[in-house]
Amino acid sequence: xxxxxxxxxxxxxxxxxxxxxxxxxxxxxxxxxxxxxxxxxxxxxxxxxxxxxxxxxxxxxxxxxxxxxxxxxxxxxxxxxxxxxxxxxxxxxxxxxxxxxxxxxxxxxxxxxxxxxxxxxxxxxxxxxxxxxxxxxxxxxxxxxxxxxxxxxxxxxxxx
Amino acid sequence: xxxxxxxxxxxxxxxxxxxxxxxxxxxxxxxxxxxxxxxxxxxxxxxxxxxxxxxxxxxxxxxxxxxxxxxxxxxxxxxxxxxxxxxxxxxxxxxxxxxxxxxxxxxxxxxxxxxxxxxxxxxxxxxxxxxxxxxxxxxxxxxxxxxxxxxxxxxxxxxxxxxxxxxxxxxxxxxxxxxxxxxxxxxxxxxxxxxxxxxxxxxxxxxxxxxxxxxxxxxxxxxxxxxxxxxxxxxxxxxxxxxxxxxxxxxxxxxxxxxxxxxxxxxxxxxxxxxxxxxxxxxxxxxxxxxxxxxxxxxxxxxxxxxxxxxxxxxxxxxxxxxxxxxxxxxxxxxxxxxxxxxxxxxxxxxxxxxxxxxxxxxxxxxxxxxxxxxxxxxxxxxxxxxxxxxxxxxxxxxxxxxxxxxxxxxxxxxxxxxxxxxxxxxxxxxxxxxxxxxxxxxxxxxxxxxxxxxxxxxxxxxxxxxxxxxxxxxx
Numbered sequence: 001x002x003x004x005x006x007x008x009x010x011x012x013x014x015x016x017x018x019x020x021x022x023x024x025x026x027x028x029x030x031x032x033x034x035x036x037x038x039x040x041x042x043x044x045x046x047x048x049x050x051x052x053x054x055x056x057x058x059x060x061x062x063x064x065x066x067x068x069x070x071x072x073x074x075x076x077x078x079x080x081x082x083x084x085x086x087x088x089x090x091x092x093x094x095x096x097x098x099x100x101x102x103x104x105x106x107x108x109x110x111x112x113x114x115x116x117x118x119x120x121x122x123x124x125x126x127x128x129x130x131x132x133x134x135x136x137x138x139x140x141x142x143x144x145x146x147x148x149x150x151x152x153x154x155x156x157x158x159x160x
Numbered sequence: 161x162x163x164x165x166x167x168x169x170x171x172x173x174x175x176x177x178x179x180x181x182x183x184x185x186x187x188x189x190x191x192x193x194x195x196x197x198x199x200x201x202x203x204x205x206x207x208x209x210x211x212x213x214x215x216x217x218x219x220x221x222x223x224x225x226x227x228x229x230x231x232x233x234x235x236x237x238x239x240x241x242x243x244x245x246x247x248x249x250x251x252x253x254x255x256x257x258x259x260x261x262x263x264x265x266x267x268x269x270x271x272x273x274x275x276x277x278x279x280x281x282x283x284x285x286x287x288x289x290x291x292x293x294x295x296x297x298x299x300x301x302x303x304x305x306x307x308x309x310x311x312x313x314x315x316x317x318x319x320x321x322x323x324x325x326x327x328x329x330x331x332x333x334x335x336x337x338x339x340x341x342x343x344x345x346x347x348x349x350x351x352x353x354x355x356x357x358x359x360x361x362x363x364x365x366x367x368x369x370x371x372x373x374x375x376x377x378x379x380x381x382x383x384x385x386x387x388x389x390x391x392x393x394x395x396x397x398x399x400x401x402x403x404x405x406x407x408x409x410x411x412x413x414x415x416x417x418x419x420x421x422x423x424x425x426x427x428x429x430x431x432x433x434x435x436x437x438x439x440x441x442x443x444x445x446x447x448x449x450x451x452x453x454x455x456x457x458x459x460x461x462x463x464x465x466x467x468x469x470x471x472x473x474x475x476x477x478x479x480x481x482x483x484x485x486x487x488x489x490x491x492x493x494x495x496x497x498x499x500x501x502x503x504x505x506x507x508x509x510x511x512x513x514x515x516x517x518x519x520x521x522x523x524x525x526x527x528x529x530x531x532x533x534x535x536x537x538x539x540x541x542x543x544x545x546x547x548x549x550x551x552x553x554x555x556x557x558x559x560x561x562x563x564x565x566x567x568x569x570x571x572x573x574x575x576x577x578x579x580x581x582x583x584x585x586x587x588x589x590x591x592x593x594x595x596x597x598x599x600x601x602x603x604x605x606x607x608x609x610x611x612x613x614x615x616x617x618x619x620x621x622x623x624x625x626x627x628x629x630x631x632x633x634x635x636x
């Protein structure tokens with residue numbers, strides 16, 4: 001396949017996209033951590049569609065729920081840090097995709113599904129989760145971390 | 161490599177830019193660090209706002225060291241007296257010295273046993289006069305007897321040199337209430353009337369901050385209050401503890417049934433509008449900063465037998481208030497046959513709505529999007545929670561949003577929690593005032609104004625027309 005070179009502006013904007021998404025993940029995690037008593041319970045219990053049973057069972061067992069909460073908070077924080085710093089970026093992007101995919105299938109905006117948790121917009125199939133997920137997919141195949149990110153240094157060290 | 165010297169060298173992936181780590185590699189490698197720095201600053205600032213809001217809430221909850229002991233007596237330890245007693249047991253620095261109740265075998269014994277459990281050896285009396293004669297060294301008396309006894313009990317205690325906390329309604333007659341005000345003035349002793357919302361931190365916050373300081377709802381226009389109760393049978397009593405008939409008569413009751421259900425009888429109480437409505441109509445006057453100028457009302461004993469329910473089981477009253485900001489119409493409803501939606505008060509202005517209740521779950525404000533300025537600042541200051549978006553319910557069938565429907569305002573919760581017993585802050589306010597710390601939140605003059613406004617409802621029901629208040633009626 002023929003390689004197409006990206007311009008400096010294109011690299012810069014893609015890197016900015018990575019950092020913006022990283023910021024979002026990081027604060028979602030930090031805010032939940034600071035709050036202290038945050039729980040995914042309400043979100044999980046709201047689950048509709050075919051995986052609802054699975055998500056409800058996560059919420060139903062307090063020991064499992066505690067693990068889910070911890071994994072979610074620290075997952076968000078670490079993914080956010082990875083994306084902002086460009087550190088283990090592909091791993092962070094992959095984990096971010098997986099996490100947000102879980103959010104998406106937990107409460108998908110499919111035809112005929114209505115939620116009691118108020119949303120700030122109106123969605124049909126595509127919601128902001130899916131947009132962010134797609135953006136991460138793009139970033140997972142374009143190595144912005146080699147332009148701006150600690151991975152650039154790691155890569156070089158590794159190569160030595 | 162070819163790209164090495166090209167103009168876009170700096171943006172080329174590391175894989176293609178050689179193996180040596182240069183200055184440029186470091187700069188590009190650390191590109192995320194300033195972003196992380198900015199994030200940290202923003203997050204810390206946000207957290208400091210949150211902390212400030214939390215500290216303000218904690219300060220509102222109060223605190224302090226143990227004060228000198230006050231010697232306290234109770235007159236009347238039935239249902240309401242027990243509520244007050246349980247609240248007082250949570251207040252440090254009180255020594256319960258005496259309790260008085262005419263139902264000696266039941267109320268009095270129960271209160272005595274409860275106090276014993278908490279280490280108080282209280283003397284027990286059937287007659288308040290005997291108690292006032294024998295008990296020396298009392299600082300304060302808490303009165304929770306039926307309304308028609310309030311004036312006599314409160315006046316006697318004030319004259320005996322005691323500070324008095326008396327349940328509302330101040331009296332079932334304005335003359336009784338007047339005597340209480342005069343006795344308090346004459347003796348210089350404190351008289352607090354039990355409109356306990358006046359000391360509730362959530363209500364005080366709504367009044368002092370939301371309405372007065374920042375005028376959140378703008379110019380008030382209407383108010384609404386309600387207290388709905390489910391239909392309930394008359395209160396019964398254990399037969400073996402019945403009070404002898406002669407003793408009942410001595411204290412103004414015809415029968416045991418009347419003694420237990422005194423609130424429904426004309427000569428003893430004022431009915432639900434006085435028992436329940438007086439709390440909330442008092443809030444109308446307090447929050448609106450004015451006494452009413454007129455009232456019209458409809459009511460009747462529509463559901464229960466009239467022989468046992470002399471006072472109206474259902475009352476609806478509409479007041480007009482000439483407030484400093486303009487006319488406000490306030491409607492109040494109490495019914496005793498359906499408890500749905502409970503009890504609350506609601507104030508509507510041109511910029512927002514305040515809904516408040518003694519019931520801890522209720523307490524919200526709604527911003528009028530069309531006219532109100534942004535409330536973001538109040539959210540940041542911790543006065544209100546973040547808004548919960550109220551979705552516009554568009555008609556499923558129609559393509560366009562019905563233009564006749566105004567978009568619903570966002571709901572904010574009042575960001576002040578209060579988890580103590582409802583009466584505790586009001587009692588604390590009283591005992592603090594007895595110790596010389598602060599002034600009463602509901603002195604007799606204020607409660608008298610409230611009694612004037614409330615007792616007129618029953619008159620208006622009888623009169624079947626609008627009754628006016630003159631400003632002099634509220635003064636003594």
